[in-house]
Amino acid sequence: MVWVTGASSGLGYHTSLQMKQGGLRVIAGARSYRDKEGEAENGYRLFLDVTDDRSADEFTKKALALFGPPDVLCCCAGVLTLGACEDYTMEEIHQVMETNFVGQVRMIQRVLPLMRERGGGKIVLFSSVNGLLAVPYQGAYTASKHAVEGFSEALRMEVSPFHISVCVVEPGDHRSGSSKYRRRAQTDDPESPYYADYQKTIAKIDHDETNGSDPDRLGRIITRAVQKKRLPARLLIASPDQKLAVLLHRLLPKKLFQRILTFYYGGRLR
Ligand SMILES: NC(=O)c1ccc[n+]([C@@H]2O[C@H](COP(=O)([O-])OP(=O)(O)OC[C@H]3O[C@@H](n4cnc5c(N)ncnc54)[C@H](OP(=O)(O)O)[C@@H]3O)[C@@H](O)[C@H]2O)c1
Numbered sequence: 722m723v724w725v726t727g728a729s730s731g732l733g734y735h736t737s738l739q740m741k742q743g744g745l746r747v748i749a750g751a752r753s754y755r756d757k758e759g760e761a762e763n764g765y766r767l768f769l770d771v772t773d774d775r776s777a778d779e780f781t782k783k784a785l786a787l788f789g790p791p792d793v794l795c796c797c798a799g800v801l802t803l804g805a806c807e808d809y810t811m812e813e814i815h816q817v818m819e820t821n822f823v824g825q826v827r828m829i830q831r832v833l834p835l836m837r838e839r840g841g842g843k844i845v846l847f848s849s850v851n852g853l854l855a856v857p858y859q860g861a862y863t864a865s866k867h868a869v870e871g872f873s874e875a876l877r878m879e880v881s882p883f884h885i886s887v888c889v890v891e892p893g894d895h896r897s898g899s900s901k902y903r904r905r906a907q908t909d910d911p912e913s914p915y916y917a918d919y920q921k922t923i924a925k926i927d928h929d930e931t932n933g934s935d936p937d938r939l940g941r942i943i944t945r946a947v948q949k950k951r952l953p954a955r956l957l958i959a960s961p962d963q964k965l966a967v968l969l970h971r972l973l974p975k976k977l978f979q980r981i982l983t984f985y986y987g988g989r990l991r
Contacts, residue, residue: 722746723947724784724791726771726828727798728763729753731897732847732936736797737763739940743948748784748791751798771798771824772816781831790835793947795845796825799865801898803923804906805915806860813906814861821865826872833880841884843952845943846873850893850963854970854978857986858908858915858922877954888952890943893959894933921987934960 723740727733728749737749747764754766767783770776784791799821802813825846836842851859852866870889877887908919939958946952957964970978983990 722748722788722791723764723793723795724748724750724828724832725764725795725797726750726769726824727796727847728766731797732892732895732939733795733797734763735897735936735940736795736943737940739937739944740764740795740947743941743944745793745944745947746788748788750780750784769798771796771827772819774827777827777831785835790839791832791842793843793845794828794832795847795943795947796828797847798824799847800904801859801862802904802906803858803908803919803926804861805858805908805913805919808907808913808915809861810906813904814864817861818865818868821862822868822872825869829876833885836880836885837883842886843947844876844880844885844887845947845952846887846889848873848889848891850891850957850959850967852889852891853957853967854982856922856926857983857988858919859926886952887954888946889955890939891955891957891959892934892939893957893963894929895936895939896931896933897936898930918986918988925986934958 723745725733725737725747728737729751737747741747741764749764749766750769752768752770755768758767765787767780769780800817802817829844846869848869849866851863852870855863873887873889880887907913908915942956942958946956957967980990
């Protein structure tokens with residue numbers, strides 16, 4: 722039994738679909754499933770808002786009553802708000818952190834007692850290549866994914882004695898994401914001093930995502946991983962050039978790497 726959050730669209734949808742097609746029993750959670758609960762092609766759909774304690778409790782109660790405790794929790798729910806660090810409203814920062822980081826913690830805390838009780842389990846957190854390196858105008862998202870990376874390392878060490886394994890998935894660009902989850906901060910204002918660089922950067926980000934990797938392939942990789950005895954610590958699922966960027970980020974002096982990245986996104990170099 723696998724619980725997948727953020728399963729109504731993008732990588733969460735494709736992951737739940739591939740899991741179901743791979744023979745796993747899936748509970749698929751998302752806010753869009755409010756009036757559409759029940760069996761579907763990607764699993765048994767239940768309403769879930771990962772930013773809300775009561776919704777997380779209700780989802781857990783219903784999922785347990787339906788099929789018992791989960792063997793695997795896969796936390797795919799996430800949002801992206803593009804904008805300059807200076808321009809984000811506090812509300813935007815909170816919303817990104819609440820969904821992408823706190824939302825995963827909220828669900829993990831609900832399944833851990835169940836997994837400890839039954840003697841083991843698997844937890845898959847969704848980070849991103851942005852959990853390893855920053856991209857301009859994705860400051861809030863990058864911060865949330867770095868938080869996921871740090872949290873998962875502590876979690877892995879703590880739960881390993883209980884036979885619970887933890888995997889962080891780090892997707893590169895995939896062509897699945899829905900534009901309704903790509904919000905824009907106030908940098909969309911032509912009066913913003915960041916406007917010109919921001920427009921060039923988001924055009925490149927849009928282009929890379931539209932031409933990104935196959936989401937079903939990612940779903941199949943995660944499905945195979947959760948079917949093994951223990952999860953790998955991390956799954957970097959990205960194109961060769963994005964994997965190279967991760968390597969260069971590790972090897973090159975920070976300022977040099979950031980100049981290369983700024984050039985790539987068409988920003989101004991100083
Ligand atoms: N696509 C990529 O290229 C890419 C790259 C790196 C990492 N990722 C990560 O992969 C995950 C999926 O992203 P995506 O771009 O593929 O999908 P997406 O199309 O942006 O879909 C986002 C999903 O998250 C759900 N969601 C948002 N807020 C939620 C909330 N409060 N409670 C429950 N569910 C919520 C949405 O469902 P509802 O609105 O129905 O709730 C939807 O199913 C995210 O964690 C993202 O950071 C994606």
